[in-house]
Amino acid sequence: MTPTQTAPRQILTELHEIMAARANAQTKLNQVVEIIGKALDSEVCSIYLLREGVLELFATRGLNQDAVHVTKLALGEGLTGHIAQNVEILNLAEAEAHPDFQYRPETGEERFHSFAGVPIIRRERAVGVVNVQHIEPRRYEDIELEALQTVAMVISEMIDNADMIDRDTMLDTGIAASGPQRLDGLTLVKGLASGNAVFHQPRIKIEHVVAEDIEAERQRVYSAFSRMREQIDHMANQAEFGVGGEHEEVLQTYKMFAYDEGWSRRINEAIDSGLTAEAAIERVQQRTRMRMRQIDDPLLADRMHDLEDLANRLLRIVSGQIGTAAQLGLREDTILIARNLGPAELLEYDRRRLKGVILEEGSLTAHVTIVARAMGIPVIGQVRTIRHLVREGDPLLIDTIESTVHVRPIDAVIDAFNAKLNRRKKRQAGFAALRDLPAVTKDGVPITLLVNAGLRDDVGALSLTGADGIGLFRTEFQFLVSATMPRRERQTRLYRDVLDAAGDKPVVFRTVDIGGDKSLPYLATDSPEENPAMGWRALRVALERDGLMKVQARSLLEAAAGRTLSVMFPMVAEPWEFARARDIFEGQRQFLIDHKKLLPDHVRYGAMLEVPSLAETLDLLLPEIDFLSIGTNDLTQFLLAADRAHPKLAERYDWLSPAIFRFLARIVRTVEGSDTDLTVCGEMGGRRLSAMALLGIGITRLSITPAAVGPIKAMIRSINLAEVREKLETVLAKPPENMRQTLRDWAHDQKIEVD
Incomplete structure (x- = not known):
């Protein structure tokens, strides 16, 4: 017979009776395949369960009974193995046409053409498969696939309460969960x-799949939807940065999913079939996950992730497991x-x-x-x-x-780990002992060591490491951890707290470097960027959305009242960008003057040299700035055309490249003789070998992670800077094939620890 809308409900009612009966698990599975086969008018219905790492035929209607507990498939083997491995539904009018089709002669399935199967899912992974087959080629209707999904959920609950599958197998794809x-x-x-x-x-464990009272389950879902929508509305109303921005569009999209009638209708249909509220949400969510795996469009995949997040939120509300x-x-x-x-x-x-x-x-x-x-x-x-x-x-x-x-x-592994950890702690203790000693080379050249920071608590690193100040405070962290744009008052409070904690040590605030790979949901672009590092980010965002920079400018100026404020603009490509950003700050300073507000005693403006083009116009920029910081992380990838996040380009992204150091040496020569402080920021300055090389080309200011201060200071105190500079001059004049190895060998000969 052709299934009707009542088929899933009818199947679930019969399954409920089977689960309540006092029969063993194998008998129940035998009854399940009969029920689903008859309800879907299917010649074959089979259940495979994962045991000891393979899918074993546990019950069948229509295949040879001698194949039960004999036919076994590896994950990925045959159509059934494909479903389990990929956790997806198959619906085929002609099974043999699928590339993963595999014929098992002991089953007697050669007569059957059509095939449909769904995974049995427990804790987000497949622990089995239930499938149906027909002699006549045909694709199965959605209502039939939903019936199979319902059966799969009931079987999942059944095997979780029985000894049919080792509990460790359910968790670990056949690997004992008790072993190392x-x-x-x-x-x-x-x-x-x-x-x-x-x-x-x-983990939210769905205790019951079959509903006792469908109307009660429906009311539970209605209540959960209402509560979830209140939460989403509250989130949308917390937008803190004006109105009409792109962040509102993103939040409206999120709300659209929360109020989507199609989504709520599918959950209600699942409840109509006899599922509990939790099981209904989970069944719809399983279909969403399967679709997500088939989506290549990153924008659409992101939207599906939004729906997944909302489903998780709804499931936690309805189950009461929120925290x-x-x-x-x-x-x-x-x-x-x-x-x-x-x-x-x-x-x-x-x-x-x-x-x-x-x-x-x-x-x-x-x-x-x-x-x-x-x-x-x-x-x-x-x-x-x-x-x-x-x-x-x-x-x-x-x-x-x-x-x-x-x-x-x-x-043995614990002992080896503890030995490694103790060695690390011993070295760190040695570095900590250098805290109050100056970072001065053996030939008397002082080096300024600053730290990079981004959180209020990071300022404590100044006293812990003995660093000279904060050379880079990443203001975007406050934006990254907020669901909405931080209000001006919150920004001001953070910046004032940082300055208070730093005391008399200088702090350089970098204006927000957001966009690109640090996208914010409330400040989204119209479409995904193919090259986010070189896209709409940092100063480009701030100049286009100048309201963002105006708010940050006022926050910084008010926070630094009575003190010196040092502001640095990221990703400056041309001098006019710096000038426009400085004008925005000066405009806000004039606003504060007009309103009789307290002002900083002095404002120092600087730029980050991350875009190679800026090096070609430094002569024009230097008279306008108080300091210049070289951002080696981005600069290196731009110069080498090597994405630093790409695993296949890891070896290409090497700071110790003659091209990189010749470029940096040229910047040093250009800045020499000016009144502009030159600092290197980024991981390059925090690695001892590359830091030694930076000192060798004339860099005397480094801004690095707090953890790197001790090792770098130890290296500085062990070198004769004149000898290092002589070595770098020689190496860059005629670069060796492997500059890194050449410098490492030389450092070892000089008893300089760089590894």
Whole structure:
């Protein structure tokens, strides 16, 4: 018979009776395949479950019964293996036409043409497959696929309450969850960390799939939708930066999903079929996830991620499981596990107990990576299987030197890790002992060591490291961790707190470097950028959206009243951009004068040289600026045309390149003799070998991460600067094939520790 709208409801009613019966699990599965086969008028219905790492045929209607518990498929093998591996639905009028089709003679399935299958999902991964087959070629209707999904959810609950599958297998794709594991990932923030596993979003376990009272479930969903929409409306109303901006468009898109009738209708239809509110949301969410995996358009994929986020929010509201691990509180040294994480979410955690972060996704340029680096929290990303291989409370070790995560480590691994950690602590103690000693070379040349910062708490690094000041305060962090544009009062309070904490040590505030790879949901571009690092970002955004810079200018000027304010503009490509930015600040200063407000005693203006074109007009810019900072991170990738976040270009993105150092040496010569302070900002100055080379071409001011101050100071105090400069002059005059190795060998001969 052709299925009707009542088919899923009828199937679920019968499944409910089966689950309530006192039969063993195998008998129940045998009954399930009969029910679904009859309801869908299908000659074949089969259930495969994952056990010991392979998909095993557990029950069938229509195939040879002798194949039950005999036919086994690896993940990815055949159509069934394809469904489980990719966690997706297949709907084929002709099964043999699919490239993954594989014939298993013991099943007797050669007579059947059409095929449809859905994954049985538990904790976001496939633990089995339920499929149907027909002799006649035909594609299955949506209502039939939804019926299969409903069956899959019931089977998922059934096997979770039975001994049909090892519980460890459900969690770990066939790998025992009690044994040790070593997982590889991508180092995002360096460091060593140990602690117990805590999931950022504690798993929501759907206790019941089949509804007892459909109207009651519907009311639960209506109530959850109402509460979720209130939250979204509140979020939209918190937009703090004027009206009519692009941030409003983004929030309106988010609201559009929250009020989308199609989405709520699909959830209600799932409830009509007999599912509980939680199961209905989960079934619709599963379909969304499967579609997301098939989307190549990044903009559309982002929109689907928005819908996924809203579904998670709705599921937590309806289940009453709303809190994150941060809201519940950390009770011990913790390694946090998440698919992804926002910077604001990271900052909610107790920094005393949060020792490290492991992400299933994550990237070098993600907002959370930037903030974690500032907080000194080791992070490893791209650990795809972490949430399925780890249980809450499992002991974990993060070793970013090897880009590995050790799960439930054995004693030998723990001993080796502790030895490495002790060596690191011993070295750090040695560096800490240099805190109050000057950064002066053996031949008496003083070097200025500044730190990079971005959070209020980072200012404490000045006293901990003995640094001379803050050479780069990244003001965009406050924007990255906010759901909406920070109000002027909030900005002013942050900047004043930073200046107060720094005391008599100088602070250079860099105006916001947002846009590009640091996109904000409330300040979005019309379409994704192919080359975000060279796109609509930093000063380009601020000059086009000058209201943003006006607010920041007033905030900085008011915060620095009675003090010296040092302001630096990022990504200046031509002198006119600097002039226009300075004019905006001067306009706000005049506004404050007119309104009888207190002003800074002195305002120093500077520029970041990150775009190579600025070097060609330095002679025009130098008379206009008080200081110049070279941003080596972006400058290097622009000069080498090598994306620093691209893993295949890691070897090409090398600071110790003759081209880079000849370029930098030319800038040093241009600035010499002027009244402009020249500083190098970025990771290049925080690595001892490249820092030594920078000193060798005439750089005497470095702004680096707080953790690098001790090692760099030790290196400075061990060198004769005249000898280093002589060596660099020789190397750059006739560059060797491998400049890095040449300088490393020379440093070792001179007893300079650079590794």
